[in-house]
Amino acid sequence: MLKGSLGTGILAMPEAFHNAGYGLGIFGTLFIGALCTYCLHILIRSQYILCSRLRVPVLNYPDTMVEAIEIGPQWLRRFKNASRHIVNAFLIVYQLGICCVYIVFVATNIKQVVDEYWTHLDVRVYMxxxxxxxxxxxxxxxxxxxxxxxxxxxxxxxxxxxIVLYYLFGTGVPHIGERNVIGELSHFPLFIGTTLFALEAVGVVSI
Known part of the structure; x- marks a missing residue:
């Protein structure tokens, strides 16, 4: 959980605050973090209840969805087989998206270092x-x-x-008045995406 939730994504949070502003960024991060925690709690609790009812040691996400629909409303039960494929599709897209972001993140950082001390290459070369x-x-x-x-x-x-904290506090922190309390509304989706990337780790809990 710790590795999944506090990976390299946490190093992208300054960019998230840049997009949202420090005021909205603080409250937005707390809200998104609380929402992710609440949803994950519901998911894990549902798995626990279903495992107890079915007397099985563990259920993965697709099986959890199927079993939940099986005991759910009557009109939903006809979709139980399709729900397995829907969950798998979402997990695949989610994991592929995270992997793509990580590759871009790592390649961009390597490029910045190499550009400074050696030669300039396209970021796609590093990818x-x-x-x-x-x-x-x-x-x-x-x-x-x-x-x-x-x-x-x-x-x-x-x-x-x-290193980030050293350069943040060791080289002089700009006056808070020079920073926006609330960023541009058009940049807020970038803040949400970056924050979710940094905090969300549902794919590493139990698949």
């Missing part, structure tokens, strides 16, 4: 360079072999966050 190691990682069948990579990722995330 292509990232694909082979990422594909190879997905071929690892046992999750225990990924533990060292996860540990290294945690360390790098906190180091990166520390």
């Amino acid at each position: 292509v360079m990232l694909l082979p190691p990422l594909i190879l990682l997905n071929y690892i069948p046992n999750l225990k072999f990924l533990a060292p990579f996860s540990t290294a990722a945690n360390v790098m995330t906190f180091v990166g966050l520390g």
Whole structure:
């Protein structure tokens, strides 16, 4: 949960606050965080209740949807088989979207460093360079072999966050009056998307 909710997305939160303004950003982040937590709580509680009724140890998301519809309103029960495919489709789109965002995020940051100290290359070049190691990682069948990579990722995330905080507070914080309390309304969807990217981790809980 911690790794899923506090990954590299947290490093994108300054951009989210830039889009929403610091006032709206604070309240918006709290609201979105509370909403995500509440929805996840309902989902996990529903899984727990269904597992107890069916006397099974665990249910994945598609099975949870099917069983919930099975004991739900009569007019919904005819859609129970289709609901499994709908849930799987949403999970696939969600995971693909997250993976795409991560690749763009990592490639953009690598490009910024390389541009500063070496040469200028298109960001798509770095995306292509990232694909082979990422594909190879997905071929690892046992999750225990990924533990060292996860540990290294945690360390790098906190180091990166520390660097951000150092430059934020160590080099002088701009006066708060120079920042917008409420950003432009047209940028608010970007704030919502970035915040959800940083906080939401439903796909790593129980699929």
